[in-house]
Amino acid sequence: MVTGGQAIRGTRVGSGPVGEAERGVDAEGVDVDYHCHNRHTTTIRFSVEAGGEVPETWDCVRCGLPAGEDADNPPEPPSITPYKTHLDYVKERRDDAQGETLLEEALQKLREQRGTA
Template sequence: MAERALRGARLGAQSFEDERGVEMAPRQEIEYVCDDGHSFLVVMSDEAEIPYEWEDPKTGRIGRLRDGTAPEKKEEKAARTHWDMLLERRSETELEEILTERLELLRSGEIGPPHLHRRKKKSA
């Protein structure tokens, strides 16, 4: 084990690359303001689409873009339930008929798990 040990470097803790010759992407500082007047800066790429709201990394409160206009709220569609999709295919009277038929078959023992079937009395 001692023969294979790495000496003189900490694994994963330090990068040996230097930043010479590396050109950073163009950036901009965006200012956000919380409801209580507290403001903070966020550094983003020049090409980034700037969001209207951002969470302050220090306080966790939501800040809004200074001098920004609020985006229009999108109309949210109500979630379609299984019942809604079923009603698109069948009417309630059809569903009542199907339910009645299936319950009769289940009670007669023609469908369903075998352990739920009632045993028929044998005639002598």
């Protein structure tokens, strides 16, 4: 609608009446609250018509930890293993005595290459 060269505010081309008749009726659902270890609460709505099972855990939308339905006993956070260096992996395969032997062999080769053996 144009009045005096300007559109009437709050309307757009193709907009129609707003109401339940236009949008349809909301499907039946059940709200489930999930609680994480950091005491965050996430509410998820599941459709009753879909007939699926409600999952026991859900990832918290704020911190990403697993969340469960029991607020007093939320799931424990997963244990995070620290980053292992190359040396850590080598130490898993060999003991100190083997490491000393390999080091001595490598040093001997270097000395021979340099002519200082």
